[in-house]
Amino acid sequence: MxxxxxxxxxxxxxxxxxxxxxxxxxxxxxxxxxxxxxxxxxxxxxxxxxxxxxxxxxxxxxxxxxxxxxxxxxxxxxxxxxGVLRGDALAGAVDAILASGLQPMVAVDHGEHYLAGHPRHDSSATARQFARGRVTRTTVDAMRRAVAARVLAMGPASRIAAAARRCVGLPCHLIIQDCIHRVGGGGERVLELHAAAExxxxxxxxxxxxxxxxxxxxxxxxxxxxxxxxxxxxxxxxxxxxxxxxxxxxxxxxxxxxxxxxxxxxxxxxxxxxxxxxxx
Structure with missing residues (x-):
């Protein structure tokens, strides 16, 4: 063909x-x-x-x-x-990322704008990503209830793996790959996790x-x-x-x-x- x-x-x-x-x-x-x-x-x-x-x-x-x-x-x-994540998928991904010691990056406005929590959860890679785009600091509850296309996390491989394990079974697409910002891994490979509607x-x-x-x-x-x-x-x-x-x-x-x-x-x-x- x-x-x-x-x-x-x-x-x-x-x-x-x-x-x-x-x-x-x-x-x-x-x-x-x-x-x-x-x-x-x-x-x-x-x-x-x-x-x-x-x-x-x-x-x-x-x-x-x-x-x-x-x-x-x-x-x-x-x-x-x-695409829009189902409410249970969004809330589950936010909770899984926080429980793994990482910052949830909730992509709203068709992926153009991030919602995030307190900066203490930012990894070096996350902070660099936020410097390149729009981010609004908000509460965990607001992140869990947002209308979002996907949730991201960036950080050391061990924490990303832990977050991914916690996301298994959620009604969303999961992808793990090398992070575009390869900083702050503490000797580990720096990865990013995507939990997405599409x-x-x-x-x-x-x-x-x-x-x-x-x-x-x-x-x-x-x-x-x-x-x-x-x-x-x-x-x-x-x-x-x-x-x-x-x-x-x-x-x-x-x-x-x-x-x-x-x-x-x-x-x-x-x-x-x-x-x-x-x-x-």
Missing amino acids: SVRLLAVDLDGTLVRGDRTVSDRTRAALTGCDDAGIRVVVVTARRWLAAAPVLRNLGLQGMAIVAGGGAVRDIASGRVTMS NKGTSLRRLCRQLRVPMGAVAAVGDAPSDLPMLEAVGTAVLMGQAEAGLRRRGMAIAPAVDADGAAWAIERLVLCAAAPQAA
Whole structure:
């Protein structure tokens, strides 16, 4: 089945380590547009952080942001789909994170704004994340009763693991991955936990149903554990070369790393079917 829609992660896939997008990758995205293939960026970034990059790339149509928490129209920023955690899932995740000695980061306003408790619970990674976005300090009860897309926690691996164990059985999607802020681990790996109403895979499925694009006609490219639900849902799955080996699944194509234009390689070879160098 030919590819009709490309779902592609942003950081670590389109965006390189120096926060730029290569000319080759830009040309590959333009090639998709010329070929009538929809491009949907699927990113953990909040809309306010993702929008400037999407518009700079000249992308149109829809983007899935906040890790699947919302689908937005790129031109207007309007939310066309969103997910909300069930009350028992939200309260349970907040309690589990607090019981593990971490700060709950309750994502409201479609993932654009955090609610959090007293700063004494902040890890170094959490504090750095709050410095990049909007946060309102509030009570535990207010966090437990919020209308939220997801709850996050950032901190040392042992505490994240404890919080995840306490979240097992809650009606939500759980993801653990390396933290974007690798500080304050006290010698441990720094991780982040997401307890979410939607993930990248479920939101992509919903969008494709709306667009009447079968999942077998979708190609997806990503590099992180949060991309796995998306990669497992599509007809053509491509994992970036720098991704952890544990993310590899049977049938996935392995692209070169992001700094070696892996996304462009994947688009040229597997989406546009253009001649491209073989992966190393």
